[in-house]
Amino acid sequence: MKRCELTLPKIEATLEQSEEWLWVSDNGFNKRRLRLHDYAEIYDIPGLYERVFCDMLKSRSWEVIPSMLSYEINKSSKNEDSLRVLDFGAGNGMVGEALLSQMECERMIGVDILPEARKAAGRDRPCVYDEYHVIDMSQIEPATRKKLTEFRFNCLVTVAALGFSDIPTGAFVEAFNLIQDRGWIAFNIKDKFLTNRDDTGFARLVKRMLNDDILDVRFEQKYRHRFSIDGKELYYSAIVGKKKRDIIFDDFNPGD
Ligand SMILES: C[S@@+](CC[C@H](N)C(=O)[O-])C[C@H]1O[C@@H](n2cnc3c(N)ncnc32)[C@H](O)[C@@H]1O
Numbered sequence: 001m002k003r004c005e006l007t008l009p010k011i012e013a014t015l016e017q018s019e020e021w022l023w024v025s026d027n028g029f030n031k032r033r034l035r036l037h038d039y040a041e042i043y044d045i046p047g048l049y050e051r052v053f054c055d056m057l058k059s060r061s062w063e064v065i066p067s068m069l070s071y072e073i074n075k076s077s078k079n080e081d082s083l084r085v086l087d088f089g090a091g092n093g094m095v096g097e098a099l100l101s102q103m104e105c106e107r108m109i110g111v112d113i114l115p116e117a118r119k120a121a122g123r124d125r126p127c128v129y130d131e132y133h134v135i136d137m138s139q140i141e142p143a144t145r146k147k148l149t150e151f152r153f154n155c156l157v158t159v160a161a162l163g164f165s166d167i168p169t170g171a172f173v174e175a176f177n178l179i180q181d182r183g184w185i186a187f188n189i190k191d192k193f194l195t196n197r198d199d200t201g202f203a204r205l206v207k208r209m210l211n212d213d214i215l216d217v218r219f220e221q222k223y224r225h226r227f228s229i230d231g232k233e234l235y236y237s238a239i240v241g242k243k244k245r246d247i248i249f250d251d252f253n254p255g256d
Contacts, residue, residue, distance in 0.1 A: 006051060008229050009033075017190070018164040020229045022052065036229070037165060039091065043120035049092050059226035061188050065159045065238055066099040069186040072218045072240045073103065082106040083184070086153045087129070088137070088175040089113075089161025093121035096128040099157060109151055111135050111175070137171035145174070154183035160225070160236075162202060163193040169201035169252055177246045185215060185243050188236045191222060205252035206239070214251065215241040 007023040015021075018037050025031035034041065042048050053059040073080060083105040087096045090110030100108060110121060110132035118132045135144060156179045161167045172187075179185060193202040209215040218241050225236035 004045070006056065008056065011230055014228060014230055014232060022229060040114050040116040043092055043114065043116040046124060053226065057226040061160045061225050061236065062094040063098050064223060065157060065186050065188055066095060066102055068219050068238055068240050069099065069157065069184060070102040073184060081154055083155045084151055084153050085109065085155040085157060086111060086175060086178060088156060088158045089167050090121060090132065091117050093125035093128045095157055095159045097125050100128060107151060111137065137174045138168050140174055148178050153179050155179065156183070156185050158187040160188065162187060162189045169205060173247045173252065179243050181243055181245060183243045186240045188225065188238045190236050194237060201252040205247065208251050213244050214247060216244055217241040
């Protein structure tokens, strides 16, 4: 397939991340808008996700979160179980690949809502996942939950997938509760979802996770996730910890 041309638009006002877009064309022809959150369309074109997010917008989360997680695990103890990882919102497999390059994992299971994501991971990174499931975790069937429980996950990674129109709070809770107690949890979230103005439930949940008996936080840091299409720095918080207990409804009382 011919390499398409990508051009950042000149926009007047900063857009919400879920509204961002750029121009894409084939050698100047068929010029059209591509929304950055049109993941299905982006995954369908080999290398496009990497060009847009890594090359143009300097996204770093796909390597920052696995690095922080492996650093904390290595620091923690010599008697850790081998990792059985749930990569939730796995996309085309960049996070799973980065983690595997740093840690030995007994199992690496990808889950994403999009069949295009699974296809892209299989096409571009065929050796990363032992299994990759297309699941809407916000409406998970009991049989699917039971099947996932059988993996006895002791590690959850969710990168660049929480908030906006991506993974809702309830779906993240489902994934969190699939992890065994004392398992590792690593995720990132945009700082605005941690403010009191946020009403998606993430703010309430993460605050409880950080201050309460849900997560033994080992690492928390604000860092530059990527640039916006108009060149502004977008900051996220990276959080790594060990799970203490399941999340219950009262911990977040979701508004989404
Ligand atoms: C920005 S991509 C991040 C992909 C990958 N984690 C990375 O960092 O490269 C967000 C991913 O979350 C997935 N996603 C959004 N909503 C989801 C949901 N409800 N359940 C599972 N995955 C979801 C999208 O399909 C997309 O692949």
